[in-house]
Amino acid sequence: MKKVAVYGQSYSISAEKEIQILLEILEENNIVCFIESKFYDLLVEGDILNKKYPTFFSF
Numbered sequence: 001m002k003k004v005a006v007y008g009q010s011y012s013i014s015a016e017k018e019i020q021i022l023l024e025i026l027e028e029n030n031i032v033c034f035i036e037s038k039f040y041d042l043l044v045e046g047d048i049l050n051k052k053y054p055t056f057f058s059f
Contacts, residue, residue, distance in 0.1 A: 002029075005056060007036040016048050023049070 004026060011019060026033045035043065037055040 001032060003032045003034065005034045005036070006039065008039040008042075010042065011046075011048075016046065019043065019048055020050075023053075 006022075023033060032054070034054045034056045037057055040049075040053065040055045043049050
């Protein structure tokens with residue numbers, strides 16, 4: 001099983017679609033995606049995510 005971690009300090013409105021596409025491609029390829037917790041909160045607030053993802057605080 002492959003895993004990937006995603007981190008971001010912020011994102012622009014124009015990047016929303018790219019973030020969604022990235023997460024969809026990772027899921028299609030059975031890659032588990034962990035999202036840094038503060039970035040995850042930003043994505044949830046922006047209504048970018050269509051499902052829950054595991055989070056992490058540090059690596």
